[in-house]
Amino acid sequence: MTTYRRFRNTDPPALADVWNEAHTARGAYPVRTPALLERWIFSKPYFDPDGLIVAADEESNLVEGYVLAGFAPTAELNALNFAEGVISSVAVRPTARRKGVGRGLVSAAEEYLIRKGARTLRAGPTWPQCPFGFGLYGGTNAPGFLASDPDADPFFRALGYQPAGQTAVYQKKLDQPIALADARFGMLRRRYETQVLRAAAVQSWWHDAVWGTLEPVEFRLVDKLANNFPAARAVVWELEGYGWRWGTPSAGILDMQVRPDLRRQGMAKLLVSQVLRFLQDQFFGVCELHAPTDRADLTGLCKAATMELVDTGTTYLKPVPEDRQVPLRQATGLTPVGV
Known part of the structure; x- marks a missing residue:
């Protein structure tokens, strides 16, 4: 019994x-x-x-x-x-x-x-x-x-x-060259610079409680013409245990935000490309990003970044x-x- x-x-x-x-x-x-x-x-x-x-x-x-x-x-x-x-x-x-x-x-x-x-x-x-x-x-x-x-x-x-x-789970394998072309990138790179902050800002008590001892890295696109004011950010963390299951060091993009007045200009795609190249240089083999299926902007970003749909979660x-x-x-x- x-x-x-x-x-x-x-x-x-x-x-x-x-x-x-x-x-x-x-x-x-x-x-x-x-x-x-x-x-x-x-x-x-x-x-x-x-x-x-x-x-x-x-x-x-x-x-x-x-x-x-x-x-x-x-x-x-x-x-x-x-x-x-x-x-x-x-x-x-x-x-x-x-x-x-x-x-x-x-x-x-x-x-x-x-x-x-x-x-x-x-x-x-x-x-x-x-x-x-x-x-x-x-x-x-x-x-x-x-x-x-x-x-x-x-x-x-x-x-x-x-x-x-539902949440779509996308992954990008990093064992091949990262080729994310976009005609808008040239203009964006002239104005915006990528910064890597070794400690991401904790936004709330709940973030701190859920993330616990996690020490994610924050990537920012900052406006060089506006005193490096942030235009977009992505929080990235090493998926420590999952690499054992997947057979390669892995990282995940935990949070992606673009300033509302700068959306639909290629900013998020540029930031993702920068994150992927950084992770590849650090010898990670997989990058993962989750996108609620009702968020067309995020699912579209994953597809634009040539990520592969590997799983789906349901609540x-x-x-x-x-x-x-x-x-x-x-x-x-x-x-x-x-x-």
Whole structure:
């Protein structure tokens, strides 16, 4: 018989084993030490042991699986929004599947989130609704649950979740010369200069909490005729563990922004070309960029940069029925966490 309980401090080695057995597709990498779980999960300022639910065999005490749940941020990215619960990860050992363990874990996670005040339930973290998952699953950012994990979609649909957004995962192999030609580049290079900042600016409490100890590099195009005022920026980080899975050092473009009045002038394409050449010079083999499928500007940029579509992530939503919602005055843990 399987029992469900909250996280214990002695669980990390077993959780690492479950992770390695369950996550074998391209969107995750082997957790070689439980210290990685400390970095990307337990060290978060909002980590709640009650939100990490473990399934264990009652007789052998073997950990069969786990589910990790948390909450999305407020619109200002400065506190938790307890009305929107997020199921960030579910993993079950192959030997324990087809026994209802996964369903039991998700049900327990839903009860936890509803008890805390959730009005909607999200399965599959996606920025910014990604309290956990970044750094361990999905690659460059949090894209939801990936199509390369074929069991995820039918599993969550069967539990009443419906797709609520998709993210396209693009990659560019850097083992060939970078040839991104554009007639606009010559004029842009005369006015704008590329700067590389070894420490990217952290934009909010939520960025700092999700990124944790990450030290991304920031690329900027600055206007030489306007005191080097930034015109575009891209944040890039080394996809440390994913290189083990993909067989080559890899990096991801985490954030791409162009000043509104300068868009559709080739600025983003020029900046991406500069990033790709820099990464190639540093002997990276792959660069990855995520693009929500409803963002035609980003998907168009990836195609213009001759990137290849390698995966697709999906996030799912399920409303909490009114008769199960906990009145805010009775919900537990509703003190905002933030600055």
